[in-house]
Amino acid sequence: MSKTIFITGASRGFGKIWAEAFLQRGDKxxxxxxxxxxxxxxxxQYGDAILPIKLDVNDRAADFAAIQKATDYFGQIDVLINNAGYGLFGSVEETTEQEARDQIETNFFGLLWLTQAVLPVMRKQGHGHIVQVSSVLGVVTLPVLGLYNASKYAVEGLSESLAAEVSSFGIHVSLIEPNGFSTDWGGASAFHTAPMQEYEGVKAAFAASTTDDDYGYPESTTDAILQLIDAKNPPLRLFLGKKALPWVKQVYAGRIAEWDQWSEVSTAAHGH
Structure with a gap:
């Protein structure tokens, strides 16, 4: 049975690749x-099967209007994929107030507004699937991407709480956590802070730490996305790419070791 899928950020990258894959198999x-x-x-190519909507996800009223327009046009929304977002490259100290606010506004608040807008629709239907495009950088971190990391960590916390709140309504929530992929996320779509000389070494080390093998082919993600939205019991979290899970396991092993090392201090702080 075909699904009605609402996807943001569909002009390029993952968004456009996935939108085309949905249309090819007969989804709306x-x-x-x-x-x-x-x-x-x-x-x-696909005519009435696609409803294009001009949208700036930062505009909360426009987000609610877009969900209403989609519901009026197709009658329902089975899947919401919050894909719109961008990367801000630069050290924490370099980041201006406006750059920080803009990063959180798009990557977190835009996602929040659309999630809020679609929930009444999905509750009324008695089913739905909200897919939040997070990142492996919502679980572990890299230098010179501090504000991007912060935005994705916020998406992770929001979505895990949301999943517990809406499961009784028949609504599933999934977080997609890609490692690096060869989209223009780090190129034309990226924003950069004004550089400070003091961070040149950190940035050089960051640039030298990646290789071509670290980046997956975005077209190869379509089967995973189709399996995710077709799953009867989809996972809360799904990594994309071969690098993400091994990296997270390594980082969490270090975190647990450090927590254990300080466990006596932690326990004593309880007071009784």
Whole structure:
């Protein structure tokens, strides 16, 4: 049975690749983008099966209006994929107030507004699946991506709480946590802080630490996404790529070792 899927950030990268994969197999797609001209090829090919909506996810009223328009057009929304977002590259000290606010506004609040908007629709239906595109950097961190890390950590905490709140309504929540992929996330789509000389060494070490093998092929993710949205009991978290899980296991082993080392101090702080 075909699904009605609402996906943000559909102009390029994962968003466009996944939107096309859904359409190819017969799903109905609501595709949002700041510039819907980027969707013209899909519109020409798939006609009424795609509803393009010009949307800035930072606009809460527009988010609610887009969900209403999609519901009026297709009658329901089975899956919401919050994919819109971008990366801010720069040290924490370099980051201006506006850069910090803009990063959190898009990556966290835009996702929150659309999630809030779709919940009444899904509760009324008695089913739904909210898919939040997080990152492996919502679980572990890298230097010079502090604000991006913070935005994805916020998405992780929000979504885990949300999953517990809405499960009784028949609504599933999943977090997608990709490692690096060869999209333009780190290129044309990225923003950069004004550099400080003091962080040149940190940035050079960061750049030298990655290789081409660290980046997956974005087109290879489509089978995983289709399996996720078709699953009867989808997971709360799903890594994408071969690098994410081994990295997380290594980092968490170190965290647990440190927590254990300080466990007596932690226990004594309880007071009784």
């Amino acid at each position: 797609v609501v595709a949002t983008a700041r510039d819907i001209n980027s969707l013209s090829d899909l519109i020409d």
